[in-house]
Amino acid sequence: MLSSLAFCLLIQLYYVLFVHLKLANATxxxxxxxxxxxxxxxxxxxxxxxxxxxxxxxxxxxxxxxxxxxxxxxxxxxxxxxxxxxxxxxxxxxxxxxxxxxxxxxxxxxxxxxxxxxxxxxxxxxxxxxxxxxxxxxxxxxxxxxxxxxxxxxxxxxxxxxxxGLLNALIRFETFFTAANYLGFxxxxxxxxxxxxxxxxxxxxxxxxxxxxxxxxxxxxxxxxxxxxxxxxxxxxxxxxxxxxxxxxxxxxxxxxxxxxxxxxxxxxLYKSKHKFVLSMQIIFQFLFYGFFVGCLFLSREAQYVAGGILLFSIVIRSLVYPKLLKRLNYGDLRWWFPILDILLFLFLTLNGFLAMFGKKKVDWK
Incomplete structure (x- = not known):
């Protein structure tokens, strides 16, 4: 369980350090x-x-x-x-x-x-x-x-x-996350x-x-x-x-x-297969990261401490990247809330994906 949690962290770090950080440091x-x-x-x-x-x-x-x-x-x-x-x-x-x-x-x-x-x-x-x-x-x-x-x-x-309101903060954070991806890639x-x-x-x-x-x-x-x-x-x-x-x-x-x-x-x-793969892996491994972390809470006390350390390390690394990027993308006021908004956005995207698959199919543009 701990090994799976650590592997999910490594996948997360690819997007943070090799995509988002590149955007944060771009001229x-x-x-x-x-x-x-x-x-x-x-x-x-x-x-x-x-x-x-x-x-x-x-x-x-x-x-x-x-x-x-x-x-x-x-x-x-x-x-x-x-x-x-x-x-x-x-x-x-x-x-x-x-x-x-x-x-x-x-x-x-x-x-x-x-x-x-x-x-x-x-x-x-x-x-x-x-x-x-x-x-x-x-x-x-x-x-x-x-x-x-x-x-x-x-x-x-x-x-x-x-x-x-919370809705506005979530909308702006989701826009930030989307922009960090498409501009970074x-x-x-x-x-x-x-x-x-x-x-x-x-x-x-x-x-x-x-x-x-x-x-x-x-x-x-x-x-x-x-x-x-x-x-x-x-x-x-x-x-x-x-x-x-x-x-x-x-x-x-x-x-x-x-x-x-x-x-x-x-x-x-309808995205190209390589794009769907890269974006899907980002969401899937984020889902697995939180899932494995919760699973580790039911293990021994030592395993819980290690899992907590991995989660803290993830937050620290992102804390070194995202505040600068949030400021660059005009969302500097969200920099203190991004760990919470990150979890809320993940839950929202999961819910939205479920509703999109099983809800009504016809959607008008206006």
Missing amino acids: IEEIPAVSRKPVSVIVCARNEIANLNQYLSTLMSQNYVEYEVVVVNDRSWDGTEEYLDEMDKKHPNLKVVKILDNDKFIAGKKFAVTMGIKAAKYDWLVFTDADCMPATENWLLDMQQPADDRVEIVLGYSPYLKRR AIKGMPYMGVGRNMAYKKALFFKNKGFAAHMHIPSGDDDLFVNAHASSNNTEIRLNPDGHVWSEPKTTWSGYLKQKKRHFGAGK
């Missing part, structure tokens, strides 16, 4: 002072009048010479259409795409994203959501097409805004996902690979499945500069958060 590049090529920003909105009213202006006031903002109004009925019509008159670089109810297409965010891409004027596409706000007016300077034309995908970072040369609140890629890459055709039947995955299928160590870069972050509104109810994570769980099933 943060300065944001370019000038724009290189024009950019199209894609935003999909379905009944987002409140968020558009609050955040669209931050997209329209970016410090970038030539760019457009393409907002796709996906069958909204809350006043979004009227608001966008008014904004369209005020901003020459705003382009509004309307999707009407029609039985001839499959409703969903991927269709809305595809319509936005088709309407985009420029080849470099930057993606965000209606409930998102760039940290600064230099966001597009950071997410613009790199000077190296071989780079076809740029993965940015999008933290959630701080609110009161991208640095290691194995990019496997991106977050649609802040990412970019070439329009040519989208059409060359027939868009979302391979996974159009999955409600989610317009971001992570596309990156998973087409990102490589040669064509992908990440962005860490705080001025290039995009802040997002978190879910405020447990049911809303569970629904969101259920969509993400469904997309993960």
Whole structure:
């Protein structure tokens, strides 16, 4: 039992020391002072009048010479259409795409994203959501097409805004954990996902690979499945500069958060086999680590002391890595709570996985 516990610790340390620590120590590049090529920003909105009213202006006031903002109004009925019509008159670089109810297409965010891409004027596409706000007016300077034309995908970072309560702390810690993984593995040369609140890629890459055709039947995955299928160590870069972050509104109810994570769980099933293996091992060995630790508590007093020492060693090692990484990813206030949140997140992900497997299958994007 103790040997199994120690082995699980070694597996944990691989992710902490060779993935997350690499991200914590990565150099943060300065944001370019000038724009290189024009950019199209894609935003999909379905009944987002409140968020558009609050955040669209931050997209329209970016410090970038030539760019457009393409907002796709996906069958909204809350006043979004009227608001966008008014904004369209005020901003020459705003382009509004309307999707009407029609039985001839499959409703969903991927269709809305595809319509936005088709309407985009420029080849470099930057993606965000209606409930998102760039940290600064230099966001597009950071997410613009790199000077190296071989780079076809740029993965940015999008933290959630701080609110009161356990749910908010758990959401932000889960976002931190997800970002530590996908950004850390991208640095290691194995990019496997991106977050649609802040990412970019070439329009040519989208059409060359027939868009979302391979996974159009999955409600989610317009971001992570596309990156998973087409990102490589040669064509992908990440962005860490705080001025290039995009802040997002978190879910405020447990049911809303569970629904969101259920969509993400469904997309993960279609990841490449090597990515599913690496991510599954991370969760499985974390599960086994806590399981073996509890099992050791029923052994001799000496075994209990050894098990406690292994657990303490695990916490100490992570305490040397995660506070710095939490601060880098704008969650510095969580650094004193991460051991507790780590256990709570593990329990939540286990519950979410169970509900996703046995709950109802149909999940809408909005």
